[in-house]
Amino acid sequence: MxxxxxxxxxxxxxxxxxxxxxxxxxxxxxxxxxxxxxxxxxxxxxxxxxxxxxxxxxYAQFRFTPPPEHTIKVCLGTACHVRNGADILDVVERELDIRPGGITKDHKFGLERVACFGCCALAPVMVVDNNVYAKMTVPKAKQILVKYGWEGKGA
Ligand code: FES
Structure with a gap:
């Protein structure tokens, strides 16, 4: 508590x-x-x-609003970028209708763009909360959003 x-x-x-x-x-x-x-x-x-x-x-560490329930971080470092990391960021942005630094209206998801997670062999990488998702694809990104409770646009 x-x-x-x-x-x-x-x-x-x-x-x-x-x-x-x-x-x-x-x-x-x-x-x-x-x-x-x-x-x-x-x-x-x-x-x-x-x-x-x-x-x-x-100080950038302090925030005035409650944090999102889940934070999604998409890597756009070199290794992830050359393996289409931008497509992963793009699909998450479109699905959630937010940009990096944003939070969905229901406070369920926040999106961040990261320069490198230090696990480039797994590129492209997406991290939700503390869970690392490797070798991401666009369909996989959509499935992961659903797994965390995303009900799709217009839900
Ligand atoms: S560039 Fe994405 S994990 Fe290193």
Whole structure:
């Protein structure tokens, strides 16, 4: 069970320079930083919410929205590219109707483009959450989306 925000904050009571570790821990527990959480953190540290937003937006690691249920990463490194990795990215983009960096409206899937997973012998590679799918083809990519609950366009 995720830790409550108050539990996290209490552990930092009286310590200095704790903003980043607090933000990391809160995001680690809930997957993102909600507006309410940022407001509580600002109160706890006695700083303005704007100050916190300034820090959060500076670091790419922090997010304001809940993460998708499944993250799909498609490799477009050299080995994957020459084995038609772009076709895999293309079919995932078309099926989910999102671009890399995007999340489907139902928050079920997020899509990312990766430069190399370090397993080029398996090219082209697609990773869903922590599962590696090797020697991808367009039909295989569609099957994998269905396996993770994609119901097709217009569903
Ligand atoms: S280029 Fe795709 S895994 Fe290395």
């Amino acid at each position: 995720p830790k409550q925000l108050s539990q996290i904050l209490n552990a930092y009571q009286g310590e200095k320079g704790t903003l980043i570790p607090i933000l990391q821990e809160v995001q680690g527990e809930s997957g993102y930083l909600s507006e309410e959480a940022l407001s509580e953190i600002a109160k706890f540290l006695g700083v303005s919410q704007n100050e916190i937003y300034g820090v959060v937006t500076f």
